[in-house]
Amino acid sequence: MAAIHPTALVHPDARIGENVEIGAYSIIGEHVEIGAGTRVGPHAVITGHTRIGRDNRIFQFVSLGEEPQDKKYAGEPTRLEIGDSNVIREFCTFNTGTVQDAGVTRIGNDNWVMAYVHVAHDCVIGDHCIFANNASLAGHVSVRDYAILGGFTGVHQFCRIGAHVITGIASVIRQDVPPYMTVAGSPAAPHGINSEGLKRRGFSVEAVSAIKRAYKTLYKSGLGLSEAQGMIAAEAASQPELQELADFLAVSGRGILR
Numbered sequence: 001m002a003a004i005h006p007t008a009l010v011h012p013d014a015r016i017g018e019n020v021e022i023g024a025y026s027i028i029g030e031h032v033e034i035g036a037g038t039r040v041g042p043h044a045v046i047t048g049h050t051r052i053g054r055d056n057r058i059f060q061f062v063s064l065g066e067e068p069q070d071k072k073y074a075g076e077p078t079r080l081e082i083g084d085s086n087v088i089r090e091f092c093t094f095n096t097g098t099v100q101d102a103g104v105t106r107i108g109n110d111n112w113v114m115a116y117v118h119v120a121h122d123c124v125i126g127d128h129c130i131f132a133n134n135a136s137l138a139g140h141v142s143v144r145d146y147a148i149l150g151g152f153t154g155v156h157q158f159c160r161i162g163a164h165v166i167t168g169i170a171s172v173i174r175q176d177v178p179p180y181m182t183v184a185g186s187p188a189a190p191h192g193i194n195s196e197g198l199k200r201r202g203f204s205v206e207a208v209s210a211i212k213r214a215y216k217t218l219y220k221s222g223l224g225l226s227e228a229q230g231m232i233a234a235e236a237a238s239q240p241e242l243q244e245l246a247d248f249l250a251v252s253g254r255g256i257l258r
Helices: 195-200 205-219 225-236 241-250
Strands: 049-052 063-066 079-082 093-095 104-107 181-185 188-193
Touching: 049 063, 063 079, 079 093, 093 104, 188 195, 188 205, 195 205, 205 225, 205 241, 225 241
Parallel strands: 049 079, 063 093, 079 104
Antiparallel strands: 181 188
16 A cells, blocks of 8 residues: 555545655645655655656655646646656656657656756656756757766757766756767867776776777767768677667767767
């Protein structure tokens, strides 16, 4: 059975899983689904068409599933979907999607989201990401697995952040950031690869060396983007870790941070 504080306002049509905890004065809306084992702290507001998975830890004063901050929004039943085993700290705000995109904002599994993080409409976040305090994503941003956003990082709408990227504090991201990179600054600039993070995640010495060579091809060789992209794609045939980078470069919409 769920443990719901008597001061919490839980709509009778909300779907609450087994062993869910809901703290004092929290508000849970009509179209909300909360999976088994999730804990919601006091004074949280979870509304909209929001589905939350299992074993999440949601701290006090968060706002999840509120309307998107988009002037085109006209009340459509868009969604917020949150996976399993995420930690969402105080004062975070996650909005639902818009019909101009897929209509859903999606957060994966095992993410660590620190205080005051904003995830705007239609963002897609993978698994095992870390967002430090006050990181903010504008609309339609995608963030791949194992990315780490430093505190106060701001990401422009429609940008993509590749897997295993790390950003420095107060970075301003205005273009796509390819996988494996370390970036920092305002506007952000590349500063090598996230070699320490890759080692911690079990990348072999050979794989890290191949990624370093690809970084030099992309940023230090003086080649044009299309030429560098072709060389990386060719090397990916024998270095599978580079396929992630090659695929990312092949579909960049806003251009890459360079």
